[in-house]
Amino acid sequence: MPEHLSIKELEGTESKMIRRVIKGFVKNEIVPVRQEIDDDKDHKIVNSIMEKLMVGGPGFGKLMLSGASEDIMASPAFIGALEELAAGDSGIAVALGCTGWCLAPILFEPYRREDLIKEFSENIFSEKKLNMGCFAMTEPEGGCDIENPRMEGKKIHTRAELDDDEWVINGSKQWPTNSGVSSLYLTVCTTDPDLGDDGIAMIYVPYPIKGMSFSEFENKAGMAADRNCTIYYDDVRVPKRYRAAGPGDDAKLLHQNLVFGSIGSAAMSVGAAQNVFDIVTDYATRRIVAGKPIKEHSINAGILADMAIGIETARTYTLCVAKMFGDPKTYGHRWSDEMIAKARIAKVYAADMAVMVTNKAIELMGSWGYVRDADVEKHWRDIKETQIWLGGQQLGRLDIARYFCKLKML
């Protein structure tokens, strides 16, 4: 694809270098095996890919906890890496992205925690084996009400109580990416739901630990490289210092993570859509119908043009918001209503666009689009999830309307 001036300006040299490395990784390590991932029930293939990504090769595990972590993670460079990974497999992208999501609150200023970064990098992420992180927010009673800034944490049921210098956690979480396979769980709790935002407590729980257990893994339509289950906390005790910041500040960190997650989700939608666009364009060039290539019929050229409009718009806007997220001195707090609304625009638009692109690509490819060999149906199943998670498209649109139209509704 030709490179555009706007993308060059948004991304910079470092980001382009990371994209190149990940592109090569996807081509060599993911694409050759991606059709097997849905049947990889014990995650042998997935773990081997994740090990190469996190521990060897691009070495994301070390990078996330390095001194330069904020510069890389809170920037278009990390977002570009997620886009490229999702072009290979969205489940792999989300497994890596959510490890970063778990760590982000202690990596980014002004709440950077050198003590916890040192402790976790020495005790958890230092071993020469795969370690993942999980950001556990959703509960069996619901996800959106916890992600809805207007609910101010009043619908969080997982309780954290201070007992001397330890937090005692009781409750359960459902669905988080990397649940049941992580070494560190950032758990969204409340010290008292009546306190609203001041009650929100973001507490790190290393695993294994007494009192923490898991259900069976969920059997999903797609995103097979991502593990999801229910997590049970039964008098789980962790040191007081494992709370990310403190009353009021943890609510800001929760909102900041919603912004970060929404930008990452948008990038994954763009990556999957781009890969499908490349596949369908190639097919529509080679396959002849009514005497000429599929793409040379104006009725189909219009569909391909709509795909290109969606991908280009979503990528450019997502990188713009990623750039704003990386520069709070210029653009303000990462947890502001403006940042929430703009990250939601990126997420909602890119998710709807990717579902449209994958859906229409199957139509243009006829029955060949519907078989596993073509890789399009896999992206279609995988990427549907980007409309569902992070509060779904409805809460996303509400957050946008709240900022731009001054809505009052919850």
Ligand SMILES: Cc1cc2nc3c(=O)[nH]c(=O)nc-3n(C[C@H](O)[C@H](O)[C@H](O)COP(=O)(O)OP(=O)(O)OC[C@H]3O[C@@H](n4cnc5c(N)ncnc54)[C@H](O)[C@@H]3O)c2cc1C
């Ligand atoms: C593959 C996968 C990965 C996931 N990863 C994570 C993760 O890493 N961490 C995590 O904590 N969770 C994760 N989740 C959970 C996911 O974020 C939630 O399922 C999602 O936010 C929706 O919550 P819910 O399913 O409880 O739906 P509900 O909260 O019950 O919402 C149902 C519907 O109501 C709509 N809605 C919500 N609020 C409003 C409102 N105010 N007004 C009108 N309509 C509204 C929603 O858009 C949705 O359509 C993951 C789920 C999957 C399947």
